[in-house]
Amino acid sequence: MKFSEGIQRSLPFGYLFLVVMGILKESVFYYQIGINILKYSTIMDILISPIATLTSHPVILIALIIIVVSSFAFPSFLSRQANKNKKWALKMASLKDHENMTKEAIENHFTNMFVRFLAMMLLSFFLGIGWGEGMGLTRKIRENRLKYDYTINYGDDNADQVHLIGSNSMYYIYLAKGSKIIKIVPLGSIKSIELTHNKKIEPSE
Structure with a gap:
C-alpha cells in the first residue's frame, strides 16, 4: 500500500x-x-x-x-x-x-x-x-470602534444602523449603533438589510 x-x-x-x-x-x-x-x-x-x-x-x-x-x-x-x-x-x-x-x-x-x-x-x-x-x-x-455599515429594516417603518456580527439560516446577530446590547433576531422579523452602498439583501423566507 x-x-x-x-x-x-x-x-x-x-x-x-x-x-x-x-x-x-x-x-x-x-x-x-x-x-x-x-x-x-x-x-x-x-x-x-x-x-x-x-x-x-x-x-x-x-x-x-x-x-x-x-x-x-x-x-x-x-x-x-x-x-x-x-x-x-x-x-x-x-x-x-x-x-x-x-x-x-x-x-x-x-x-x-x-x-x-x-x-x-x-x-x-x-x-x-x-x-x-x-x-x-x-x-x-x-473601545467603540465598530463600523455600523448595515441598516436593518423591520417592515414597520423602524430601522437600525448596525454592525452585523453574524447570521445563519435562522437568526441575525448584530449590535445596533448607540447600544451595547447584542441582539439575536429571527430572520422573519426583518424585511431587508441595506449595505452602506445601498445594495439590498432580502432575507430568505
Missing part, C-alpha cells in the same frame, strides 16, 4: 473533522461575547459551518490549502527518504525498529503521522481564527 493510498482511506473522515473544527471555531468566537451559538443553530448550519468559514475570506482558504499541502508533502517526503534507508528521515519519523517492520506497516506509520500532523494544524488554525476574531470584536466593542 502506498502512502497516498493510506491518505485516501482517511478522506471520508476529513469532512467530519472539518465540521467539528467549524463548530469549535464558531463556539469559541461567540463564547467571547456571551453567546452559545449552538442554541441558535440548525443541523444545516452546523454541516456548512466549515464551508462558511473557508469562504469568508480568500486568505483563510489559501492558508488552509497551504496547511493541507504542507501536511501531506512533509510525511510523503519522509516516506520516500525512509524507503531509501536515510538515517535522518528514519530518525525524524521515529522509525526506531524499521528493519523489523513490513513495508505496509511503514506506510501506515506515515499515514498516521500525516493525519496527526494535519489534525494538530487544523485545530490550531480554526481555534486561532475563532479566538482571534472574538478578541478583536470584543476589543472594538469596548
Whole structure:
C-alpha cells in the first residue's frame, strides 16, 4: 500500500473533522461575547459551518490549502527518504525498529503521522481564527470602534444602523449603533438589510 493510498482511506473522515473544527471555531468566537451559538443553530448550519468559514475570506482558504499541502508533502517526503534507508528521515519519523517492520506497516506509520500532523494544524488554525476574531470584536466593542455599515429594516417603518456580527439560516446577530446590547433576531422579523452602498439583501423566507 502506498502512502497516498493510506491518505485516501482517511478522506471520508476529513469532512467530519472539518465540521467539528467549524463548530469549535464558531463556539469559541461567540463564547467571547456571551453567546452559545449552538442554541441558535440548525443541523444545516452546523454541516456548512466549515464551508462558511473557508469562504469568508480568500486568505483563510489559501492558508488552509497551504496547511493541507504542507501536511501531506512533509510525511510523503519522509516516506520516500525512509524507503531509501536515510538515517535522518528514519530518525525524524521515529522509525526506531524499521528493519523489523513490513513495508505496509511503514506506510501506515506515515499515514498516521500525516493525519496527526494535519489534525494538530487544523485545530490550531480554526481555534486561532475563532479566538482571534472574538478578541478583536470584543476589543472594538469596548473601545467603540465598530463600523455600523448595515441598516436593518423591520417592515414597520423602524430601522437600525448596525454592525452585523453574524447570521445563519435562522437568526441575525448584530449590535445596533448607540447600544451595547447584542441582539439575536429571527430572520422573519426583518424585511431587508441595506449595505452602506445601498445594495439590498432580502432575507430568505
